[in-house]
Amino acid sequence: MPAVKTERKNGRGAGKATASSYEALKIAKQRKIAKRERERCATINKEFDALKGKIAFLTAGIPVKQLSKKMVLEIATEYITHLKKILRSPSFEPAGSSSTDDLVVDDHDYFGTTVKKLNY
Numbered sequence: 545m546p547a548v549k550t551e552r553k554n555g556r557g558a559g560k561a562t563a564s565s566y567e568a569l570k571i572a573k574q575r576k577i578a579k580r581e582r583e584r585c586a587t588i589n590k591e592f593d594a595l596k597g598k599i600a601f602l603t604a605g606i607p608v609k610q611l612s613k614k615m616v617l618e619i620a621t622e623y624i625t626h627l628k629k630i631l632r633s634p635s636f637e638p639a640g641s642s643s644t645d646d647l648v649v650d651d652h653d654y655f656g657t658t659v660k661k662l663n664y
Contacts, residue, residue: 592616599623 596608599619603611611619630636 595620 592613596611596616599616600608602619602623
Protein backbone atom coordinates (compact mmCIF):
# COMPACT_ATOMS: atom_id res chain seq x y z
CA MET A 545 0.00 0.00 0.00
CA PRO A 546 1.21 3.52 -0.65
CA ALA A 547 2.33 5.69 2.20
CA VAL A 548 -0.16 8.19 3.56
CA LYS A 549 1.18 11.66 4.20
CA THR A 550 0.01 13.25 7.44
CA GLU A 551 0.06 16.93 8.34
CA ARG A 552 0.09 18.83 11.56
CA LYS A 553 -2.31 21.67 12.32
CA ASN A 554 0.36 24.25 11.53
CA GLY A 555 0.67 22.84 8.01
CA ARG A 556 4.09 21.30 8.36
CA GLY A 557 4.35 17.69 7.36
CA ALA A 558 4.68 15.25 10.21
CA GLY A 559 6.22 12.61 8.02
CA LYS A 560 4.83 9.56 6.41
CA ALA A 561 2.62 7.02 8.11
CA THR A 562 2.35 3.70 6.36
CA ALA A 563 -0.84 1.73 6.02
CA SER A 564 0.77 -1.04 8.06
CA SER A 565 1.26 1.32 11.02
CA TYR A 566 -2.45 2.20 10.86
CA GLU A 567 -3.29 -1.50 10.79
CA ALA A 568 -1.03 -2.08 13.79
CA LEU A 569 -2.80 0.69 15.72
CA LYS A 570 -6.18 -0.72 14.74
CA ILE A 571 -5.20 -4.21 15.89
CA ALA A 572 -3.80 -2.84 19.17
CA LYS A 573 -7.07 -0.99 19.79
CA GLN A 574 -9.12 -4.14 19.06
CA ARG A 575 -6.95 -6.16 21.44
CA LYS A 576 -7.39 -3.55 24.16
CA ILE A 577 -11.17 -3.63 23.70
CA ALA A 578 -11.18 -7.45 23.72
CA LYS A 579 -9.05 -7.52 26.88
CA ARG A 580 -11.41 -5.10 28.64
CA GLU A 581 -14.40 -7.26 27.63
CA ARG A 582 -12.69 -10.44 28.90
CA GLU A 583 -11.96 -8.72 32.22
CA ARG A 584 -15.58 -7.55 32.46
CA CYS A 585 -16.87 -11.07 31.79
CA ALA A 586 -14.43 -12.54 34.31
CA THR A 587 -15.66 -10.08 36.95
CA ILE A 588 -19.30 -10.91 36.23
CA ASN A 589 -18.59 -14.65 36.40
CA LYS A 590 -16.69 -14.20 39.68
CA GLU A 591 -19.62 -12.30 41.18
CA PHE A 592 -22.12 -14.92 39.97
CA ASP A 593 -20.00 -17.63 41.61
CA ALA A 594 -20.05 -15.62 44.85
CA LEU A 595 -23.83 -15.24 44.59
CA LYS A 596 -24.18 -18.99 43.94
CA GLY A 597 -22.28 -19.61 47.16
CA LYS A 598 -24.61 -17.29 49.07
CA ILE A 599 -27.80 -18.93 47.77
CA ALA A 600 -26.57 -22.53 47.86
CA PHE A 601 -28.76 -23.27 50.89
CA LEU A 602 -31.83 -22.25 48.86
CA THR A 603 -31.33 -24.71 46.01
CA ALA A 604 -32.66 -27.70 47.98
CA GLY A 605 -30.54 -30.40 46.45
CA ILE A 606 -29.75 -28.89 43.04
CA PRO A 607 -25.96 -28.92 42.66
CA VAL A 608 -24.70 -25.35 42.59
CA LYS A 609 -22.62 -26.03 39.48
CA GLN A 610 -25.77 -26.88 37.53
CA LEU A 611 -27.39 -23.51 38.17
CA SER A 612 -27.49 -21.20 35.18
CA LYS A 613 -27.06 -17.46 35.62
CA LYS A 614 -30.77 -17.05 34.95
CA MET A 615 -31.64 -19.56 37.68
CA VAL A 616 -29.26 -17.86 40.12
CA LEU A 617 -30.92 -14.51 39.48
CA GLU A 618 -34.41 -16.00 39.81
CA ILE A 619 -33.57 -17.70 43.11
CA ALA A 620 -31.91 -14.57 44.49
CA THR A 621 -34.84 -12.40 43.39
CA GLU A 622 -37.37 -14.75 44.93
CA TYR A 623 -35.36 -14.89 48.16
CA ILE A 624 -35.19 -11.09 48.34
CA THR A 625 -38.97 -10.95 47.79
CA HIS A 626 -39.41 -13.52 50.58
CA LEU A 627 -37.27 -11.45 52.95
CA LYS A 628 -39.29 -8.33 52.10
CA LYS A 629 -42.48 -10.23 53.02
CA ILE A 630 -40.95 -11.19 56.35
CA LEU A 631 -39.98 -7.58 57.05
CA ARG A 632 -43.51 -6.39 56.24
CA SER A 633 -45.04 -9.11 58.38
CA PRO A 634 -46.90 -7.83 61.45
CA SER A 635 -45.10 -10.43 63.56
CA PHE A 636 -41.67 -9.06 62.63
CA GLU A 637 -40.00 -6.81 65.17
CA PRO A 638 -36.73 -5.05 64.37
CA ALA A 639 -33.67 -5.98 66.41
CA GLY A 640 -33.46 -4.17 69.70
CA SER A 641 -37.18 -3.49 70.03
CA SER A 642 -37.88 -6.70 71.96
CA SER A 643 -36.61 -10.21 72.41
CA THR A 644 -35.61 -11.98 69.20
CA ASP A 645 -37.05 -15.17 70.68
CA ASP A 646 -40.51 -13.87 69.78
CA LEU A 647 -39.65 -13.54 66.08
CA VAL A 648 -42.10 -15.59 64.04
CA VAL A 649 -41.25 -16.41 60.46
CA ASP A 650 -44.21 -17.15 58.21
CA ASP A 651 -44.80 -20.74 57.21
CA HIS A 652 -44.15 -20.10 53.51
CA ASP A 653 -42.62 -23.22 51.97
CA TYR A 654 -39.78 -21.30 50.42
CA PHE A 655 -37.59 -24.24 49.49
CA GLY A 656 -40.32 -26.30 47.81
CA THR A 657 -41.64 -23.33 45.86
CA THR A 658 -38.18 -22.45 44.60
CA VAL A 659 -37.33 -25.94 43.45
CA LYS A 660 -40.70 -26.49 41.76
CA LYS A 661 -40.60 -23.13 40.05
CA LEU A 662 -37.01 -23.38 38.80
CA ASN A 663 -36.70 -27.08 38.11
CA TYR A 664 -36.98 -26.96 34.31
